Amino acid sequence: MTTTVAFIGLGHMGGPMAANLVRAGHRVLGHDLVEASLAAAVESGVERAESAADAAAVADVVITMLPAGRHVLSLYGPEGLLAAARPGTLFVDCSTIDVADSRAAHAAAAAAGHRSLDAPVSGGVVGAEAGTLTFMAGGEEAAFAEAEPLLAVMGKKAVHCGGAGAGQAAKICNNMILGVSMIAVSEAFVLAESLGLSDQALYDVASAASGQCWALTVNCPVPGPVPTSPANRDYRPGFAAPLMAKDLGLAANALRAGGIDAELGLRAAELYARFAEGSGADQDFSGIVRAIRAASSNTTDAQKGTTT
Numbered sequence: 001m002t003t004t005v006a007f008i009g010l011g012h013m014g015g016p017m018a019a020n021l022v023r024a025g026h027r028v029l030g031h032d033l034v035e036a037s038l039a040a041a042v043e044s045g046v047e048r049a050e051s052a053a054d055a056a057a058v059a060d061v062v063i064t065m066l067p068a069g070r071h072v073l074s075l076y077g078p079e080g081l082l083a084a085a086r087p088g089t090l091f092v093d094c095s096t097i098d099v100a101d102s103r104a105a106h107a108a109a110a111a112a113g114h115r116s117l118d119a120p121v122s123g124g125v126v127g128a129e130a131g132t133l134t135f136m137a138g139g140e141e142a143a144f145a146e147a148e149p150l151l152a153v154m155g156k157k158a159v160h161c162g163g164a165g166a167g168q169a170a171k172i173c174n175n176m177i178l179g180v181s182m183i184a185v186s187e188a189f190v191l192a193e194s195l196g197l198s199d200q201a202l203y204d205v206a207s208a209a210s211g212q213c214w215a216l217t218v219n220c221p222v223p224g225p226v227p228t229s230p231a232n233r234d235y236r237p238g239f240a241a242p243l244m245a246k247d248l249g250l251a252a253n254a255l256r257a258g259g260i261d262a263e264l265g266l267r268a269a270e271l272y273a274r275f276a277e278g279s280g281a282d283q284d285f286s287g288i289v290r291a292i293r294a295a296s297s298n299t300t301d302a303q304k305g306t307t308t
C-alpha cells in the first residue's frame with residue numbers, strides 16, 4: 001500500500017531514509033532548511049515541499065529526522081506541523097533527542113489529536129543508505145503497528161520498547177554502555193602497552209575471555225586485531241565522536257534528572273565532550289584511545305606522535 005509521507009530533515013540520515021521510502025513505492029514530500037539537502041533528496045525522487053507544514057498537511061505519516069529536541073519541539077509547536085496535519089496523522093520522530101523533550105512532543109501530538117511514536121535509530125549513515133537501521137520505538141502499540149511497514153523499508157529491525165520516550169531511553173542506555181565500554185577497552189590497551197603487552201596479545205585473550213564486548217571485537221580502538229575497525233583507517237568514522245558526545249550528554253541529563261548514581265556514565269559524558277571538542281571532532285569515537293595515550297605520563301614519544 002502506498003503511504004504519503006512528509007519527511008522533515010533530509011540530512012546525512014534523513015536523505016537516504018527518505019530515498020529508501022521512495023524506492024519502496026511510497027509518495028514522499030520532503031523539506032529541509034538547507035537547499036542542497038533538499039535538492040539531493042529531490043534527485044532521489046522526493047517531492048519538494050516549500051515548507052514542513054505544506055508537507056504535513058497532505059501526509060498520512062510525518063517523519064522527522066532532526067538534530068535535537070528543540071528542533072522537533074519548535075516544528076511541532078504553535079502554527080507548526082501538528083496544526084497543519086489532518087486529524088489522526090501519525091507522527092514518527094526518528095531524531096535522537098532528550099527523553100523529556102520526546103515525552104513533551106508525544107504530549108503535544110496527543111493534545112492536537114494525533115498519534116505519535118519516538119523511533120530513534122542505530123546503524124549510522126551506512127545503515128540509513130542500505131536500509132539496515134535498527135529502530136527503537138516508544139509509543140502506543142497501535143502507532144507502532146501502523147509505522148512498522150515504513151520502518152521495515154528503512155531498517156532491518158524495529159523494537160517496540162514501551163510507551164512515550166521508551167525508544168529514546170533505550171538508545172541512550174545502549175550508547176552509555178558503548179561509551180563507557182569503549183573508554184574501558186581503550187584504557188586497557190594503553191595500560192597493556194605500558195606493561196609491554198602487545199595489542200594483539202591483549203586482544204587474543206580479552207576477546208575470548210570476560211573482557212569481550214563490541215567495543216573490543218568489532219570497533220577495536222587499536223589498529224591490527226580487527227582489520228575492519230576505524231582504527232585501521234586513521235579513525236575515520238564509523239560512529240563520529242561528536243555523536244557519541246551528544247548521546248552521552250542526553251544520558252547525563254537523564255541521569256541527573258533521575259538522581260542516578262552513575263559515576264562512569266557521567267564521567268564518560270565529560271571525557272567524550274572534551275574529546276569531541278578537541279582532536280576527536282572528525283574522528284571515530286574509538287579515537288579516544290589516542291587522547292588517553294597522549295594524557296598518560298609513561299607513553300613513548302613515538303606513541304604520542306600518533307595523537308593530534
Ligand code: NAD
Pocket residue numbers: 008009010011012013014031032033034037052065066067068071075094095096097121122123124125239243246
Ligand atoms: P544532519 O545535521 O545531517 O541532518 C539534520 C537535518 O535537519 C539538516 O539537514 C538540517 O538542515 C535539518 N533541519 C534542522 N532544522 C530543520 C527545520 N526546522 N526544518 C527542516 N529541516 C531542518 O544530522 P544527521 O546526521 O542526519 O542526524 C539526524 C538525527 O539522527 C540526529 O538526531 C542524530 O543524533 C541522529 N543519528 C545520527 C546518526 C549518524 O550517524 N549521523 C546515527 C544515529 C542517529
